[in-house]
Amino acid sequence: MIKKINRFQGLRGFFIVIFFMLSVRLYFLQVMPTEKVQANYTNHQTELISDMKYMLLDTNGKDLNNYNKDYVIVIDSKPFKLNNYGEALQGLLAFNFIMKEEISTFSFNDIMKVPHGKSYYKVSKETFDKVKEIKNVKGVYTYIYDKKDTKDAWSIDAMFSNLDKVEAKENTLDYNLQSQIKDNELPSVNFYRDSNTVYSSKGLVENEKNKNIKLTIDKEIDEKINKVLLDEKYSKYDNISVMLLETETGKIRAMNQKDESYPNINLGMEGIGYEPGSIYKLLTYGAALEEGVITPNTMFKCKLKKCKNTYHGNISAKNALIKSCNDAFGEIGEQIGSKKLIEYAKKLGLYSRVLDIESKNKKEAVGTFKEEDAGIDNLAIGQSMTVTPIQMIGAINTFLNNGVYVKPQIVENILDSNEKNVTEYKIDKKIVFSNLTSSMVKEGMKDVVLYGTGEKAKVDGKTIYGKTGSGTFLDKTHCWFIGGFELNGKSYTMNILVPNVPEDGENSIGGGTVAAPIFSHIVSELSK
Known part of the structure; x- marks a missing residue:
């Protein structure tokens, strides 16, 4: 009898151990299942x-x-x-x-x-x-x-x-x-x-x-500009770059180029930038006015030293801007001096990266200038230097923004997964010119379009401010137009650059004939 009881207790102990082991195994399969088990019951x-x-x-x-x-x-x-x-x-x-x-x-x-x-x-x-x-x-x-x-x-x-x-x-x-x-x-x-x-x-x-x-990009505006750039009338140009800036905030609403397989022109990516030519005269004019070395009515004489084909005679500083007289601006440059002119240029964002894009395969251009070798008569008219469109639009925007330089901005903010703002990129601005200087430069820009080299930038029913420019590279021309306009109650500044345009025996090549009409076309398209 005792043997039977012992045998029964032994079997009971054995089954208890087996049950315990199975319970532990089941627990681990539920909590930490193997891949094979997971595959069998994952739905x-x-x-x-x-x-x-x-x-x-x-x-x-x-x-x-x-x-x-x-x-x-x-x-x-x-x-x-x-x-x-x-x-x-x-x-x-x-x-x-x-x-x-x-x-x-x-x-x-x-x-x-x-x-x-x-x-x-x-x-x-x-x-x-x-x-x-x-x-x-x-x-x-x-x-x-x-x-x-x-x-x-x-x-x-x-x-x-x-x-x-x-x-x-x-x-x-x-x-x-x-x-x-x-x-x-x-x-x-x-x-x-x-x-x-x-x-x-x-x-x-x-x-x-x-x-x-x-x-900060506005996709609707961006698409309208792209439509203009692909117009058949511009097929003769290998590339065209456009940048549109909200004047007061510096927010970039569009940054386009016709051929986007080519390194970004607006940022001068993988290069050194482009010679600005006469759009730089706006900086020279503004700096000279701010320093009090000229007034809009100060007279100069065109000596055909830098003005190769057009003689302007005796001409005021304002009319020298309107007609883009190189000789007069060479003299204005001498009055302000290269050191002071470069000082103003740097305050306006030139010769440094604007968006601060720099990685292994993406480098925004800084720009170049040779103060000693170039001569002030060249610097004053935007020669013997390179800049980027984003640098120039930030600089010229200052005059249209009452003397306040606003650093162009492309990132607006960072959003979380619920579309709430977690990081906001603040506007970076500073006063460079007085309201008086800015208004005089702005008035000159309006007259450039009404009576001067920028007439082809006109748009019916709109006041356009602007300046033409032509830089050179080997035997080709960089054609610029930069200007301002209003759209739906807001002020905008826009830059057009058509780089590396070859000589045309029949037509004059320059900012006024190549870039200004594109500016007009885009403003008209955006106004529809």
């Missing part, structure tokens, strides 16, 4: 839907990125094998027919041979849309993958794409933006199986740490 799939970790938005919240779209069909073999041909025959036949139209080698038999896992098929949008209409086929789901289009490598959206992969230099704009998005994750979407093992999408997987970049 959802997660797919990445873009190669961009952040959105790039315009000032109105519109997506600035251009994407190449991959239309993807996924077959999850395990639930697909559970399809009942009696229940889903019509859907399966339709699915098979649609897929074979796109992929001749498509076969259900091949899918059935896959023990487990997923098969991916990139298809046309037409095939994608047809498959999406098929219901109740088990183990099939679809999604669209957005791949950043970078063929226009120097467009705004391309320059600000993949910032997480850029080798940025410290204290630059790229480096700052990198720090903002460092915790971002790629966007994904979840697909869940219902009780019939049919997949359906449950929407985006939200990462609360994700941040998005909002630029």
Whole structure:
């Protein structure tokens, strides 16, 4: 009897130990399941839907990125094998027919041979849309993958794409933006199986740490300007750059160029910039007025020293601006002196990076000048130096903004995943010229368009302020026009640069004949 009791107690102890071990094993499978167990009972799939970790938005919240779209069909073999041909025959036949139209080698038999896992098929949008209409086929789901289009490598959206992969230099704009998005994750979407093992999408997987970049660019304005640049009448120019600045805030509302496969002209990317020519005379004129060495009525004599083909005779400083007399501005330069002129230029953002873009493969130009070698008569008329359009628009904008220099700005703020502002980029401004000096320069710019070299920039019903310029490079001309206008109650400053225009035996090449008409065309288009 005692032996039976002992045997019973031994068996009971054995089963208690087995039960305990199974309980522990079940607990660990529930809390920390193996990949194999997970695969057996997980009822959802997660797919990445873009190669961009952040959105790039315009000032109105519109997506600035251009994407190449991959239309993807996924077959999850395990639930697909559970399809009942009696229940889903019509859907399966339709699915098979649609897929074979796109992929001749498509076969259900091949899918059935896959023990487990997923098969991916990139298809046309037409095939994608047809498959999406098929219901109740088990183990099939679809999604669209957005791949950043970078063929226009120097467009705004391309320059600000993949910032997480850029080798940025410290204290630059790229480096700052990198720090903002460092915790971002790629966007994904979840697909869940219902009780019939049919997949359906449950929407985006939200990462609360994700941040998005909002630029100052206005996509609607940007598209209107691009439309002008692609006009057939400008096909003879290899490239054209345009920058539009909101006068008071310095916010860049558009930064375009006709051929965006070429390094960005507005920033002088991968180069040293462009000779500004006579648009620089506005700086010379403003500095001389501010220093009190001239008035608009101070007289000078054209000696055909720098004015090669046009004799202006005795001419006032204001009329020298209107008619763009090089000889008069050479003398104005001598009165102010090269040291003081360069001092003003640097206050206005010249000879330094404006947006602070500097990384391994993207370097905004600084510009160049040789004060000792050039001579003040050359510096005063924008020769023997290089600048960038963004530098010049910031400088000239100062006169249209009552003497206040506003550093051009392209990043507006950083938004969190709920579209709330987490970082705002403040306006950087300082007073350089008095209201009186600015008003005299502005008056001269208006007369340049009414009576001088900028007449082709006129727009019916609008007051246009402007200045023409022509720089040289070898045997080609850089044609400039920079000016201001009002649109919907706001003041804007816009710069046009058509670089490397070859000589034309029949027509005069310069800012007044090449760039000014484009300025007029864009203002007219924006005013519609």
